[in-house]
Amino acid sequence: MSTQETPDVSAARPGRRAWITRIVLLVVAALSTVTIVRLVGQVDWDAARSALTQLSWWHPIVLLVVVLARQILLAMPLSFFIPGVTFYRATINDLGATMMALVAPPPSDMALRVAMFKSWGVSTAKGLAGTVMNSLTFYIAKFGAPLLGFVVLLAIGESPSYRWLELLSIALAVAILVTVRMVVRSNRLARVVGTRAALIVRRFRRTVDPDRWADACQSFRGDVAERFHRGFPLAVLSQAGMMAVDLAALTLCLRFVGVSADEVSFVWVSIAYLFAFPFTAFPLWGIGIVDALILAALVEAGGLEVEAAAVAGLIVWRVFTIALPVLFGAVAVATWRREVAVSDASGGGATPSG
Template identity: 40%
Template sequence: MSTPEDAPTKPPRQGRSFAKPLIIVALSVIAGYLVVELVGQVDWQQVAHAFTKFSWWQIAILIVLVAIRQVFNALPLATFVPGLGVMRSLDNDLAANVIGTITPPPGDMVIRVAMFNSWNINPIDGMAGVTMNMLNFYAVRLLCPVIGLAVFVGAGIEAHRTVWALLCALGAVALLLILAMVLRAEDWADRLGRSAAASARRFKATADPDKWSAAVTDFRARMATGFVQRSAKSVASLIAMVAVDAVVLLLALRFVGISSSSVGGLLVIGTFFMAYPLTTMPLFGFGILDAVLVSTYVESAGEAWEPEIIAAVAVWRALTILGPLLVGAVTVFLWRRRTGTDLNLWGGRHDKDAAVPAS
């Protein structure tokens, strides 16, 4: 989807180009420190020893599950963008993930648009699909605590944070209702665009209500057809992705020696869903989410299993964050080699094929 403003922006300074990766590294270090502080004194030698309990075939199983997780993650974009297909959707998501991690905005959008162009996919349709996918993912993040609460209740586990789950559910319903109203009625799309422009004017005086209204109305026209069916498929795929993510963590705990009598499978999955909204934070909640998971599982299993639990969570994190980043880097390299596309993702100036045409 095209942006409301067409005015060119100044390319960022080279020093600023490296700011995002450095900030992410700093946040990772701080988050790691928070994990240590929240779980207490950790015997890191025991943690290192716990890693040796994983067999190569166990890691292979986890890698296969992570691959399945990425496919579920790619299905919504393929659903919203006509002619894209699952494999190209997977490539687009992986490429945007790695570029968005290491380059300043809008590097991830530039690579998405350039890939759409190379596949003869209308980039406006493509970015409308990306926007729809993002909105559905936010809704799923808010729905996850409700699923976690249902798991706890169904398993007879004492359910904590019930108010948290209900508030998240209200947020998800509100988001989906607003989206449905915008897509079903043109006047709602017009109002949303103008209201967003009015808010944006507090930070950017050039925000034009007419252009913003036209952008939202154009988005509505492209996404309104089959909205309910496509959104249902998208939400189902994203919930399946989260479920596979939880299974990867559960198996990592089992492979490192944590039995079901120490930490029950439904406790693992329920807690994971309950805490999933924390993935909105940098690096999918790295550090904060990990601390919540580790502290909950240690409370169930006992401090004697703390090193194994930390090792299992670390393996899960490595596979689900570093794995897609590595594959995404390979995807970008192969795509650029195959298409001959040369993009300057750091300097803010790109070739003409990377630009989103005006709607």
């Protein structure tokens, strides 16, 4: 199926709006964090520092392996949706984009992705379409996470209390899922979705062209439809696996600094994580607001006596799940550049696919 030529995002430049959006979200996260922490209580930072001394030399090694597994699972959907992209290439691509997203606003991360795709002989259109599907799958899993939280609460006979608000997150996950399936189902529905989405956005940005949005949705469908029915279920499973590994990392961090299973069981750590996970939509995986929400839930389950150690565990978790992927990303980009240099030196050229 032919598709329209996709613009080269490597030529795009991040605008002032990207920086403003990022700053606003960070400010909202900071204010939310302060509010939640005040509701929890005053943190004993001396006790938190003391809890960090319980870390042994082998703990970072275990966490390094767990975080690497998390990043591989996070990147897997790229290989399911894009022909010519293996698990290895998907991981390299996603780690590099993660690093770029931290050091520069969009579309710098997308420009790096496209450059990698081109070096592997993957067309820009299919690469971008697969990247969009990767993101959509992740958002479905992200906003659908509280559904598992409600299931766990039901299983242990606990009341959801204020967590009923998370139904909005589940509704958003369902809306994304329904929209994706409509787009993939037929060209007509793809154009309808594109047109209606453009009309909604046009209320805020008068320059939006509904016909171009309809064409873009139709083009997107052409690039992903062939692999969707097999790739989408596998992509959802990989994202569920990523969350399970991320939860394991959080649990290990808490146990390593002294939050025992008798104080806060794995079930309650899971509940705290699943209901906080949608807020990773904020910059830097929701750093601050996610941690404050998890802390509040842990204190609710284990009492104020676990607060200091829980703070220490969250600090370790964030260091390894945010800083470590950035280091992995630097290694990934260096590895890719070396491979491209070797390929150029040997006279090898990429043959576009798709």
